[in-house]
Amino acid sequence: MPTTFAAYAAAALAEIVGCFAFWAWLRLGRSALWLGPGMLSLALFAWLLTRVEAEAAGRAYAAYGGVYIAASILWLWLAEGRRPDRFDLAGAALCLAGTLVILLGPRGR
Template sequence: MTIVKSIALFVVAAIAEIGGAWLIWQGWREHRGLWWIAGGILALGAYGFVATFQPDPNFGRILAAYGGIFVAGSLAWGMLVDGFRPDRWDLAGAAICLIGVVVIMYAPRSAS
């Protein structure tokens, strides 16, 4: 159950961070206004808190693994929200990143 919780937290964190950055992008680059930017700032702040709920106590490990989630999640967001179509190299890179997440977060470790 711990792995399921961890994965769910990574998904929530990705939505908050990528969504927050997207809202700021929309507010500034697409001239949608300060309310979009404010929503983005709030979402980015929420991302910072979500990461603290990960079961692993190591900040560096959590953020390193989240980097891989962010890469794959950003491509998925682009596909779902902006109509982006990744090429095979985008998909290969995302797969490599997700393999890295699994190794960093879920590889068996000795208790030391």
């Protein structure tokens, strides 16, 4: 479980950085040179997500969603300087709870 969470956290950071590169280019007027590193970061994200131990891709992606949401709220605060409000935090907590249900739910294997 710790390695799964670490892979999800690294994947979330890579995805957010990659998507932010496109955001910076299209919404903030940054150079198109941001796109190269952004695409590499998105490729790293996809590779990291395949490193997660799961018997089905859909379940791995679903569980990842909660981690991505929480990481995005951290990005909002740390990279963009906007403090999350109680609704941001409550939403992220709910999503992380969903991640745990998906990852830890008993399954007949």
